[in-house]
Amino acid sequence: MARAASPLMTRGLPIAVGAASVIGVFGLLEALLRLGVVNRYIVPLPSDVLLSLERIIVEENVLARMRETAYEVVMSGLFTILVGVPIGAALYRWRPLRRALEDWVAALAAAPLVLAFPLFLVMFGRSSTTVIVMSVITGLAPMILKTTEGFVATRPVLINVGKSLKMTDSQMFWKILFPSALPLIFTGIRLSWTFVLISVVGIEFLINLGGLGQLINDLAERYDLPGTYAAICFVILVSVVFFVALERLETWLQPSR
Amino acid sequence: MSNVANASTVTTVAAPKPQLVIDKVFKRFGDGPGAVVAVDQVSFDVRPGEFVAVIGPSGCGKSTLFNIIGGLLDDYSGDVLCEGDRVAGPHPAIGMVFQEESTFPWRNVLDNVAFPLELRGVGKAERLERAHHFIDLVGLGGFEKRMPSELSGGMRQRVSIARTLVSQPHILLMDEPFAALDEQTRLLLGDKITQIQQDLKQTTLLITHNLTEAVQLSDRIVVMTYRPGRVKRTVSIDLPRPRTSDVVSSAAFGKYVAEIWADLREEASRGMADAEGRTRGAAPRG
Ligand SMILES: Nc1ncnc2c1ncn2[C@@H]1O[C@H](COP(=O)(O)OP(=O)(O)O)[C@@H](O)[C@H]1O
Ligand SMILES: [Mg+2]
Numbered sequence: 316m317a318r319a320a321s322p323l324m325t326r327g328l329p330i331a332v333g334a335a336s337v338i339g340v341f342g343l344l345e346a347l348l349r350l351g352v353v354n355r356y357i358v359p360l361p362s363d364v365l366l367s368l369e370r371i372i373v374e375e376n377v378l379a380r381m382r383e384t385a386y387e388v389v390m391s392g393l394f395t396i397l398v399g400v401p402i403g404a405a406l407y408r409w410r411p412l413r414r415a416l417e418d419w420v421a422a423l424a425a426a427p428l429v430l431a432f433p434l435f436l437v438m439f440g441r442s443s444t445t446v447i448v449m450s451v452i453t454g455l456a457p458m459i460l461k462t463t464e465g466f467v468a469t470r471p472v473l474i475n476v477g478k479s480l481k482m483t484d485s486q487m488f489w490k491i492l493f494p495s496a497l498p499l500i501f502t503g504i505r506l507s508w509t510f511v512l513i514s515v516v517g518i519e520f521l522i523n524l525g526g527l528g529q530l531i532n533d534l535a536e537r538y539d540l541p542g543t544y545a546a547i548c549f550v551i552l553v554s555v556v557f558f559v560a561l562e563r564l565e566t567w568l569q570p571s572r
Numbered sequence: 573m574s575n576v577a578n579a580s581t582v583t584t585v586a587a588p589k590p591q592l593v594i595d596k597v598f599k600r601f602g603d604g605p606g607a608v609v610a611v612d613q614v615s616f617d618v619r620p621g622e623f624v625a626v627i628g629p630s631g632c633g634k635s636t637l638f639n640i641i642g643g644l645l646d647d648y649s650g651d652v653l654c655e656g657d658r659v660a661g662p663h664p665a666i667g668m669v670f671q672e673e674s675t676f677p678w679r680n681v682l683d684n685v686a687f688p689l690e691l692r693g694v695g696k697a698e699r700l701e702r703a704h705h706f707i708d709l710v711g712l713g714g715f716e717k718r719m720p721s722e723l724s725g726g727m728r729q730r731v732s733i734a735r736t737l738v739s740q741p742h743i744l745l746m747d748e749p750f751a752a753l754d755e756q757t758r759l760l761l762g763d764k765i766t767q768i769q770q771d772l773k774q775t776t777l778l779i780t781h782n783l784t785e786a787v788q789l790s791d792r793i794v795v796m797t798y799r800p801g802r803v804k805r806t807v808s809i810d811l812p813r814p815r816t817s818d819v820v821s822s823a824a825f826g827k828y829v830a831e832i833w834a835d836l837r838e839e840a841s842r843g844m845a846d847a848e849g850r851t852r853g854a855a856p857r858g
Contacts, residue, residue, distance in 0.1 A: 470674075472670050472673070473674060475644055475668075475674075476670065476674050479642055479662045479667075479668040480688055482691060490687075
């Protein structure tokens with residue numbers, strides 16, 4: 316009997332502990348706020364935030380905003396793949412290019428691109444295009460780096476198999492290098508879409524435009540503290556679902572490797 | 573060697589004309605004091621249908637020789653003649669099986685084995701039929717839809733062998749294909765190889781460092797020295813065929829192993845001393 320219960324324990328227990336800690340932390344915060352240890356004008360009551368969640372979703376047009384954010388994320392994500400994978404492949408193919416550019420790409424990954432938003436506002440106006448262009452650039456670095464890494468990681472013996480079969484360059488690329496690089500390309504896609512989501516919401520917030528990011532900005536400007544925090548929680552929830560879905564998709568796309 | 577050049581003019585054939593001739597092959601890596609002569613004036617040949625093993629300790633230049641014969645290293649001196657052509661680049665008559673695991677992890681067994689046919693544009697029905705045939709031949713019938721990650725090391729190596737055989741190469745060239753396997757698997761796989769080789773009358777050149785494997789499988793064994801890699805001796809193995817792994821318990825087998833070991837021992841201990849010296853040099857604390 317004890318043995319039969321153990322899979323449930325091993326799977327259920329961590330989830331239960333995780334949920335308990337979250338509830339515990341918010342419970343503690345609630346207590347500290349009610350006791351006056353923490354100032355209520357800076358941090359709203361978690362219970363108020365929880366109650367505001369429904370109001371936010373119903374009154375603030377959250378579905379339409381989500382659609383807008385989702386549109387920007389998907390467009391940015393697709394462009395990231397479309398641009399990043401070929402650049403990553405080119406960096407693998409031409410070594411001098413790689414030596415010349417790899418560090419710059421890595422620097423791009425580390426740069427706080429959002430700070431350049433006025434420049435993009437000038438070029439594309441206060442529009443979805445600005446959000447998408449900036450997000451594509453943000454998501455590009457991990458996409459390029461992981462793609463190159465994937466090609467570089469191709470096992471030499473597989474390339475030798477190709478040579479011994481007298482494969483042409485394009486056969487070598489499509490039938491050996493590309494499939495071999497694919498797992499890391501998927502990792503690149505997951506990372507860059509993660510960057511893209513953060514960027515889209517951040518820039519929406521910054522330039523006060525359209526989707527979920529703007530909602531937070533709006534509520535903050537109205538000094539609706541519980542509402543602001545509720546919106547932030549909602550964005551976090553959406554992100555978590557998004558990341559988990561990406562991770563599932565990644566493992567599902569490459570079974571038994 | 574000269575008989576190759578004359579072969580076309582000589583009509584009375586005593587011994588069959590060699591299918592593969594290795595003639596004074598020499599390969600050095602690097603220049604100056606750090607240069608390593610990996611293969612030094614190696615000559616031997618392989619006749620049609622023959623099973624020849626090249627044996628030598630690790631680091632004696634076997635893989636280098638394998639890459640030269642397979643056409644992956646074309647910057648060598650001397651000649652490798654495959655059916656009369658000097659090998660410079662992979663020769664269509666030679667099929668290679670590599671030491672490292674070389675199945676494509678993104679293809680199942682069937683698609684791995686059918687791969688060379690797919691490259692050549694063989695129609696789907698025919699290519700699957702031929703792939704099935706060679707999968708059965710290596711004893712993997714029923715595993716067609718499995719991915720390599722679901723198979724053991726020995727099974728994956730058999731997939732590689734089937735993938736090479738499917739092209740029906742005139743010469744099968746293998747570099748330590750069983751090196752990563754345990755002894756029992758190796759003996760059983762040896763039986764499989766012997767049986768396939770006899771069925772197909774497959775000319776085979778096996779590169780190995782394993783003594784029992786070489787004696788179990790070969791018609792002739794070329795023993796190499798360690799640094800520089802030269803041919804020390806060639807031994808004909810007159811054990812009866814058909815042969816199975818049972819042969820390892822026979823007195824004649826033991827005699828061959830002992831005889832070749834006497835040659836190999838000196839080379840192997842030189843190789844070992846070399847490796848120890850290098851380890852000491854690299855790790856001064858040790
Ligand atoms: N590409 C290379 N560059 C420099 N040295 C090499 C290269 N390949 C092999 N060698 C050297 O040549 C010698 C023979 O190597 P190898 O042919 O792999 O031996 P084996 O297969 O018998 O173990 C080794 O000392 C090795 O260090
Ligand atoms: Mg080797």
